[in-house]
Amino acid sequence: MRNERIRIGIDLGGTKIEAIALGEDGRVLARRRVPTPTGDYERTLRAIVELVDGIEGELKARGSVGIGIPGMISPATGLVKNANSIVLIGHALDKDLRQALRREIRIANDANCFAISEAADGAGAGAEVVFGVIVGTGTGGGIVVRGEVLTGPNAIAGEWGHNPLPWPRAEELPGPECYCGWRGTTKTRAANPASLLKSPSSHPVARKKPKLVWSATKTAWRAGSPTSSTSLILTSSCSAVAYPT
Ligand SMILES: [Zn+2]
Numbered sequence: 001m002r003n004e005r006i007r008i009g010i011d012l013g014g015t016k017i018e019a020i021a022l023g024e025d026g027r028v029l030a031r032r033r034v035p036t037p038t039g040d041y042e043r044t045l046r047a048i049v050e051l052v053d054g055i056e057g058e059l060k061a062r063g064s065v066g067i068g069i070p071g072m073i074s075p076a077t078g079l080v081k082n083a084n085s086i087v088l089i090g091h092a093l094d095k096d097l098r099q100a101l102r103r104e105i106r107i108a109n110d111a112n113c114f115a116i117s118e119a120a121d122g123a124g125a126g127a128e129v130v131f132g133v134i135v136g137t138g139t140g141g142g143i144v145v146r147g148e149v150l151t152g153p154n155a156i157a158g159e160w161g162h163n164p165l166p167w168p169r170a171e172e173l174p175g176p177e178c179y180c181g182w183r184g185t186t187k188t189r190a191a192n193p194a195s196l197l198k199s200p201s202s203h204p205v206a207r208k209k210p211k212l213v214w215s216a217t218k219t220a221w222r223a224g225s226p227t228s229s230t231s232l233i234l235t236s237s238c239s240a241v242a243y244p245t
Pocket of ligand 1: 187
């Protein structure tokens with residue numbers, strides 16, 4: 001067994017699950033990625049367990065496990081809500097994974113993980129307020145104030161993707177349905193950069209701010225950002241509103 005304490009971080013995405021193991025000094029010791037099983041909660045759990053087992057076997061060490069999910073655990077029910085991977089919705093993911101991995105684990109919203117990471121030592125380092133936005137399969141947001149993630153009583157603070165797209169034009173109303181119940185949300189307008197790349201001129205967001213959306217999308221997409229999604233870090237809520245509009 002390795003003496004070093006390792007930390008395993010898992011990004012549970014809509015299309016892939018990626019795991020990374022860090023040493024005590026933050027060195028990357030291992031990295032694995034598998035496609036997310038579609039529409040199957042039990043297989044998703046198994047895929048996560050296999051990733052952790054695989055990494056621990058490779059490193060001959062047992063690690064702590066933290067998981068970022070595209071959604072959140074409702075403080076009211078203890079069940080996943082607002083997940084872009086809808087197969088997770090209504091499940092006690094933290095309890096199930098604790099049991100499956102035989103240890104205490106931590107689960108947080110993936111956009112909150114991204115925002116706190118950028119606030120700690122990334123693009124937002126040193127800023128008092130950091131607002132991070134992920135546009136990928138879904139649209140997530142996280143807000144960090146003085147080094148702490150704001151979650152709010154319903155654990156949805158910073159969830160910018162489910163706000164209606166500001167200042168819609170008449171032909172954009174009422175807008176596509178979002179799974180949260182609203183119509184014409186930022187998520188339904190701005191998610192999936194692949195569609196922007198294929199047809200930027202036909203996308204409502206791209207039509208409004210073609211240069212901004214186009215260059216941000218291309219840069220992140222071509223760079224193969226770690227989450228395989230377009231990630232923008234915006235350091236104020238003003239610029240956050242400017243992005244989708
Ligand atoms: Zn929504």
